[in-house]
Amino acid sequence: MDSAWIPLALSLKVAGWSTAINLVLGVAVGLLLARRRFIGREFIDAVLTLPMVLPPTVLGYYLLVLIGKRGPIGAWLYDTFGVNLIFTWQGAVIAATLVAFPLVLKAARAAFENVDPQLEKAARVLGLNEWSVFFRVTLPMAWRGILAGVLLAFARALGEFGATLMVAGSIPGRTQTLSVAVYEAVQAGQDSVANVLVLITSITCIVVLLSAGRLVPGRVAQ
Amino acid sequence: MSFDVDIAKTVSSGKRHFHLRVKFQSTARRTAIYGPSGAGKSLTLQALAGLLTPDTGRIAFDGKLLFDRDSKVDVPARERRFGYLFQDYALFPHLNVRQNIAFGLTAGLRNPSAQVGGEAVDRWLRTFELTNVAAQHPSELSGGQRQRTALARALVNSPRALLLDEPFSALDSELRDRMRSELDDLLQRIDIPMLMITHDKDDLARFGEATLYLRDGLISERPAPSLLRASPSSLHAV
Secondary structure, three states: OHHHHHHHHHHHHHHHHHHHHHHHHHHHHHHHHHHOOOOOHHHHHHHHHHHHHOOHHHHHHHHHHHHOOOOHHHHHHHHHHOOOOOOOHHHHHHHHHHHHHHHHHHHHHHHHHOOOHHHHHHHHHOOOOHHHHHHHHHHHHHHHHHHHHHHHHHHHHHHOOHHHHHHHOOOOOOOOOHHHHHHHHHHOOOHHHHHHHHHHHHHHHHHHHHHHHHHOOOOOOO | OOEEEEEEEEEEEOOEEEEEEEEEEEOOOEEEEEOOOOOOHHHHHHHHHOOOOOOEEEEEEOOEEEEEOOOOEEOOHHHHOEEEEOOOOOOOOOOOHHHHHHHHHOOOOOOOOOOOOOHHHHHHHHHOOOHHHOOOOHHHOOHHHHHHHHHHHHHOOOOOEEEEEOOOOOOOHHHHHHHHHHHHHHHHHHOOOEEEEEOOHHHHHHHOOEEEEEEOOEEEOOOOHHHHHOOHHHHOOO
């Protein structure tokens, strides 16, 4: 059943990269939105949450316009580095990252807003700089909530279909992820392949969701 | 110790504005700032510690400038070296008693280990009779133990002065009296200057070597007539 494991490996690679990127970006932006007061804060939050509600095809279209060879970012990347993202697995990573980003952002912002600012003040008075306050107080108090969001984002990235298909296409072995492979298998009437792919996808997602569920009720002693 | 404070700060919440205008000098070893809830006591204490930036004015401690708007001096909280006891203690819930006490001994990116030792930590654990609960987390402690842990955490770095935010308000009345004597003894033993804010008159007799009165953001050296008449319990509602 080699034809099932190759898209699974690719899906895990794409979801892994997108989750790593979202972890860094989501924590940074989540902290910013939770702790800084500035004009347009809620507007930024709303724009960054859009991928959760927009149809993936619309996101895929936006991405094509932006990172396609004639798009502003795509043209710059091609002229400067000779890099083309369309129909590559890196393009699939960008699509999955965008779609799953709100899940990390929402979780991170809520988790940071739940950290008592008094504790951070206590750490400052005790001689810590802002980086140490973050790594020794803020993050340890918030990480359960963040991790729950990160796992959901991983599951979402693993199942990404619409935007991925539009940006990365469906090249077997190169950009054909699990969810795209299911679609292709069904279209080609290969029901046995589709069955295996669907089963693998379902099991992977259940494992991820169970892990996320265990982390959601923060068991940090209060 | 000597505090030389002359600051102003306006805090806004929605359409409400609160003006704090605090000016005092104190050379007493024990200073108490007394006032009802909402008078601006906590804001004052936070400004002294560097946790709140005043709009204008200056703060000096023992002749050293900590904040001066005009010459753009603002020593960050981490360098002011004050011990600060928060009203609800603000113990780190993810760390055990030992780690909480040792917290300020290292300034790096990592918390002390669960078995962190050292002469200072062990001495403060003994002083406050916390050795038996050293491995427990704050949620497992009694009210008195929490306060002792918070005091040990504030004192472990040998601060220049102790700032206390309503230190006994979180305790029931019986425990309050006991912790008052404990703190009194401790201050005499280690001879550290302190500044306390309180809305409890009973604190003044013991800790108010010098007492300042704060009301509606303004400080004075004499209690306002209404404060003299009012009983402490009726002040809560102000």
